[in-house]
Amino acid sequence: MDDQKESLRKIITTLALKNEEIQNFICCLKQSLENLEVNSNRVQEDLESEFSSLHAVLDELKEGMVTRVKRERASRTYELQSQLSACTKALESSEELLELANQTLCSSENDSFTQAAKEIKDSVTMAPAFRLSLKAKASDSMNHMMVDFTQERNMLQAITFLPVPATPEIHVAECLVFDNTVTVVWTLPEPDSKIDHYILEYRRTNHEGPPRAREDYPWMVMEGIKETEYTLTGLRFDTRYMTFRVKACNKAVAGEFSELVTLETHAFVFKLDAGSAHQNLKVEDLSVEWDSSGGKVAVQDIRKEKNRTSSPMHSPARTAMMSPKRAPSARVGRDRFTAESYTVLGDTMIDAGQHYWEVRFDKESKAFAAGVALRSLSRFDQLGKSTASWCIHLNNWLQQSLTAKHNNKARTLDCPFPDRIGIYCNYEEGELSYKYDKMSKIFRFHNLHTFRTKFQQPVIPAFMVWNGSFSVQTGLQVPSIVLSGQKRNSNTSSSNASLT
Known part of the structure; x- marks a missing residue:
């Protein structure tokens, strides 16, 4: 008896679900009739x-x-x-x-x-x-x-109804991804003289393969395309993949979107680690500005710090001997740079591959440096003055100079102060190259300096500024001209061996 009741309940449940499906379908049919009208x-x-x-x-x-x-x-x-x-x-x-x-x-x-x-x-x-x-x-x-x-x-x-345009097909093998641009190429199954234009849509995604039910990024629309290919320029690849689709349109109606195609747009993306920054550096996203008041604290805060411990590091004598640039701070952290190391690190380590980023700095800065460092860089170390960092250093105080520094050795560079510097790191080859632009409007790559070494540990982007400011641009692919230039120079000896 119980089994029969349970069986009947299942039948009732199944019928109820089927009735609900039929009712939903009836609603859909009625809606379709209304839409048809x-x-x-x-x-x-x-x-x-x-x-x-x-x-x-x-x-x-x-x-x-x-x-x-x-x-x-x-x-x-x-x-x-x-x-x-x-x-x-x-x-x-x-x-x-x-x-x-x-x-x-x-x-x-x-x-x-x-x-x-x-x-x-x-x-x-x-x-x-x-x-x-x-x-x-x-x-x-x-x-x-x-x-x-x-x-x-x-x-x-001969006038008749316009046919719906055929669905284009994107040819992945002919699509190109380079120099922060993506060129998408497609064709129609058959030539169609009625096609007026195409609409290309793309969006960033965080995975390879077919789209998921819910994506984090909206579709970006490019309309009025007359050819069967289109190049997107000025992109920042802050995710690894981008998804594309395209549809054809005549004067009256648009066709169906093509099958989604996902292209790999891998690029090196990092942010500045505000937790590592010197107290005098004000970090906002990818920009840094020197703030001379950042390390100052009120007298009562100093007294509180002094009374908190009897360590010699906090003794009055020790405090009196400190440089004005090393004023005690109430916010000193374990990983924060201090003393005269006005440094900030990136938040992403490099342990493989080829990567590229650019930095712009204020030419009025008294001092500026950009390069890479080991994560083990001491919070008292200045960039280029130990074996744990490599950098280009700009000195604009008392006299102007541009030098390449590593392990407390410096090489003077015969080059005017550039507006922008591109930094290329090939981890496996142990290569760190600096590119600069002789023109202010069109970025042209000229080799500024190349470090050649063997990275024993992962490295991380590192920057220093004193009495100035700078900004970093990430999400950039390695420019093809840089890659081709490095291949040509791969068999030549480095003139900078003394710094490696």
């Missing part, structure tokens, strides 16, 4: 509007052509009527002269005959009839304004 009315209205526009064009064309015929007829009528009037007057004058000549010929008086004959001769010479052109000034033919609408009539008879 609305959409068909909209299409019919659009069709009537298009035909009305076509009729208006034909009416306007007819009116213009009829007007041209009327103007041509009026012009020729005027010419012919003017010529007819002139000829009629000339004929009347000629007839009068002819009658006078006949009368004179019948005269019997010799004296009057001679005089009259002379006058008639002079009149005939000046008669309008002998100055007239007996050729019509205008033709009565209007054949040049005849029309033949056979071709246009055939075109009109």
Whole structure:
């Protein structure tokens, strides 16, 4: 009995679910009927509007052509009527002269005959009839304004509904990802002269393969594309993959989107670790500004710190001997740089691969440095003054200099202060190269310096600034020109061996 009840309950549950599915389907059908009514009315209205526009064009064309015929007829009528009037007057004058000549010929008086004959001769010479052109000034033919609408009539008879454009196909093998640009290439199954443009959509994603139910990034839309390829420029690849889709559009309707294609856009992305920054450095996202008041504390805070412990590090004598630049701070952390090491590190280590980032700095900065360091870099170490860091150092205090530094050795670089520096790190090859730009508007790569070493441990981007500011741009791919340049120089000896 219980088994039968349980079986019946399952049947009831199944029927209820099926009924719910049917009800939902009925609702969908009703909604589809309503949508069909609305959409068909909209299409019919659009069709009537298009035909009305076509009729208006034909009416306007007819009116213009009829007007041209009327103007041509009026012009020729005027010419012919003017010529007819002139000829009629000339004929009347000629007839009068002819009658006078006949009368004179019948005269019997010799004296009057001679005089009259002379006058008639002079009149005939000046008669309008002998100055007239007996050729019509205008033709009565209007054949040049005849029309033949056979071709246009055939075109009109061929008018039909526009087909929905076919679905494009993106060719992954022909798509290119380089220099912070992506070139997407696609084709249609068959040529279609009705295609007006394409719409390309893309969005960042965090995984490879088909899309997930929910994505973190919205679709970005590129409209009005006339060719079957498009290049996106100025990108920042702060995720590893990007998904693309494209659809074709004619004048009336858009087709279906292509199958989604995911392209790898790997680039080195990091942020500045504010927790590692010296107290005098104000870190905001990827920008750093020197703040001379960042390490100052109130006197009472110093007393509290002094009374908190009896360690010699906090003794009054020790405090009195400290440099003004090493003023005690209430926020000193275990990993924060201190003393005169005005340093901040990135938050992502490099332990493999090739990576690239750029840095812009204020040329008025008193001192600036950029490079890489081991995570074990002491919080008292200055960049380039130990075996744990490599950097380019700009000195703008007392005298200007640009040097490459490592292990407390420096090499002076013969180069003007650049606006922007590109940093390329090839971990496996033990290469750290600096690129600079001679032009301020178009970034052109010129080699500033190359460190060649063997990284025994992972390294991390490192920066230093004193009395100045700088900003970092990450999410950049290694530029193809840098890669090609490094390949050409891979077999050449480094002139910077003394710094490695």
